[in-house]
Amino acid sequence: MNLKIAVAQINSLVGDLAGNAEKIFQAASRASTDSSDIVVTPELSIAGYPPEDLLLRPGFYRQCEQELYKLAERLAVFPGLHVLVGHPAVAGHDYFNAVSVLANGAIKCTYLKHNLPNNMVFDEVRYFSAGNSACVFDVKGTRVGINICEDTWFPDAPAMAKAAGAEILLVPNGSPYHMGKQAQRLDVMRKNVCEQGLALVYCNLVGGQDELVFDGSSFVLNSDGAIVTTLLHCAEDFGLVEWNGKAFSSNKSLNPVQSQEADVYQALVLGVRDYVSKNGFPGVLLGLSGGVDSALTLAIACDALGAEKVRAVMMPSPYTADISLTDSRDMVRRLGVRYDEISINPCFDAFNATLAQEFSGLPVDTTEENIQARIRGTILMAMSNKYGSIVLTTGNKSEMAVGYCTLYGDMAGGFAVIKDIAKTLVYKLCHYRNSLSEVIPERIITRPPSAELRPDQKDQDSLPEYEILDAIMRMYMEENQSREAIIATGFAAEDVEKVTRLIKLNEYKRRQAPVGIRITHRAFGRDWRHPITSKFRD
Structure with missing residues (x-):
């Protein structure tokens, strides 16, 4: 019997628990109309992502839990529909990044994220403990597993799901945009998930959150790595795929690849x-x-x-x-x-x-x-x-x-x-x-x-030509190359010395700059945390 899975690429708002729950409910309603069996929503979809230090407040967990149970009761009007909802969870003295499967008015099962990113803009180790168990559930005779975002950037969690019998891996994501990110996602998912014989439903958050932009761009891959469908870049979207026991199919055409600009x-x-x-x-x-x-x-x-x-x-x-x-x-x-x-x-x-x-x-x-x-x-x-x-x-x-x-x-x-x-x-x-x-x-x-x-x-009059300045800045600031390595690529030593010296001298200004949009893999701000007061010279 074929299995229908809906991908709900929604724009959550951090802390708007009732508003986010309503978006999830509306997505479930649409999925039910399409006779779907499963709806996948993004990482921490009921809380918004990333909640940052809201996760240090016990009241935030209580309200998220209350909203989760209220949503489960509301979703009972769609019997047989399984809705994946991301939320923070408490177990004893530990806190987790979780996804629960809501079905028939109750929580059917819960998965706890294994791999907690703690680099670039991420600091989940500050807030969460790591889960260590697979979560696989049955729908219409198909074994469905769950991972969350960073779990699939390593092979271990997908392998655990596969060992527990999963045929399909559902992956709620809060993966922020930077240039070249989508190609990187596809490469990593094919390597860590598809090569283990798993098909993949990758549902990513969309929306702006302070300096981060989540671009959506959700996708579905068959176990051979072939793209079945893609969702819109930087817009809310909804996709539907059908599993026949061996592969996914979709009547939604692939979105064309755009220029980087x-x-x-x-x-x-x-x-x-x-x-x-x-x-x-x-x-x-x-x-x-x-x-x-x-x-x-x-x-x-x-x-x-x-x-x-x-x-x-x-x-x-x-x-x-x-x-x-x-x-x-x-x-x-x-x-x-x-x-x-x-x-x-x-x-x-x-x-x-x-x-x-x-x-x-x-x-x-x-x-x-x-x-x-x-x-x-x-x-x-x-x-x-x-x-x-x-x-x-x-x-x-x-x-x-x-x-x-x-x-x-x-x-x-x-x-x-x-x-x-x-x-x-x-x-x-x-x-x-x-x-x-x-x-x-x-x-x-x-x-x-x-x-x-x-x-x-x-x-x-004051700066090198921008083509030179930008190249030196990229190599030094974004790629962490040394001045010697940059000079070795052919740039004049005086230009490299001037640009790198100015980057160091002006950290105090950047600390006082307003928040702004991040589109590279390393932006000034959360990605770049150099001391203002420092005598180090490399």
């Missing part, structure tokens, strides 16, 4: 949409400069929220070029957002007059440049306070790496949209967005980048 752009849009909406902000503000970074941020914000929730503010100084004003006005007309111009000249004059005696006889330097940036930051934060909209900062990863940014100036804000996007990728994303519809004026993309804080300023 398309994947990243959609992740940024989802990250902005969920951060703003889940935290209840009525809209966003950002400073528009006529440069490529603020242009990309504005396009993402409009695609995420709609133009009606986005406000762009141009704050010209004595050094703002006319073409910056022209291009900014052009872009906001194309997008239809509210746009205001507020000159910072009166404030800048007032600061200079106030500090004239203090700075008498001293040369003009970056102090005056930073004052301009801080005036702009103050204006945006004042508007945020007055109207409730959150300020989106527009700094990219290359700038954040080497400190080409101003504390309490262009770093002032609530959410850093492109803080993990290298400058070279910024340009690629702009071209990608314009391939959909040309919202970014071409001159913004082609003109040399400048902070416009002094006459005729260009970024490359």
Whole structure:
């Protein structure tokens, strides 16, 4: 007898236990309509993922347990339907990352996660104990096993399920996105699960949670590693597969493989949409400069929220070029957002007059440049306070790496949209967005980048070319290569020394930067925890 399994790729909200339970119930209702036998939801689907230090609060476990039992009772209206629900669990003095199978108004069985990730953005060892038993249950004569996310990144837990008689492995996941992640997932699942003779249903969470984006991209594999179906990237989705005793089939076509730029752009849009909406902000503000970074941020914000929730503010100084004003006005007309111009000249004059005696006889330097940036930051934060909209900062990863940014100036804000996007990728994303519809004026993309804080300023007056800077940053920061190894690849020693030195010197700035979206396997923040105070030199 064929077995139907539904994959419910839902967007949970951390701590919204009743709301998450309702999403699971609605998925079960749809699955029941499709005559499904099993519904798989993502990791910790009733709690949201990752709950972080909510997992240190006993009340969180109690409420999750109460909501789980209430959901089990509600699901009794779908007799015979087995619903996999992720939740935190308590057993004695131990706490676990668990998945329970809810069927016919009760909890049929519970699986406790074996492998607890404790690297990159994960610190599950801080919260959970590890399970050590297989969980296999029967539905229509088929033996079905459960693993959770990290369990399948090693062969042991799948092998334990296989030894307990599993034919199919159901895997709820909370696997965050970074570039290249989907190909990595498929390779690992084929190696650790399919090569053991198991078919696989991989159900991944979708949605933004602080700096993390969960991209969904759920999939089903037969035991030979062939892809049966895939679900959407960065959107809620629902898939249905049928098991005939030997293999899965699906009438849902495979989603086409997208370019890396398309994947990243959609992740940024989802990250902005969920951060703003889940935290209840009525809209966003950002400073528009006529440069490529603020242009990309504005396009993402409009695609995420709609133009009606986005406000762009141009704050010209004595050094703002006319073409910056022209291009900014052009872009906001194309997008239809509210746009205001507020000159910072009166404030800048007032600061200079106030500090004239203090700075008498001293040369003009970056102090005056930073004052301009801080005036702009103050204006945006004042508007945020007055109207409730959150300020989106527009700094990219290359700038954040080497400190080409101003504390309490262009770093002032609530959410850093492109803080993990290298400058070279910024340009690629702009071209990608314009391939959909040309919202970014071409001159913004082609003109040399400048902070416009002094006459005729260009970024490359202070920094190596971005192609060089980004490559050195990637090798040193993301890949942990030594300076000697980077130089050996052909980069000039002075460029490598300058970039790596600036990365170290500017850790204190990055610690004070707003949270922002992670799209690489190593972003500044949770992935990168270097001491500010350190004498070590490698």
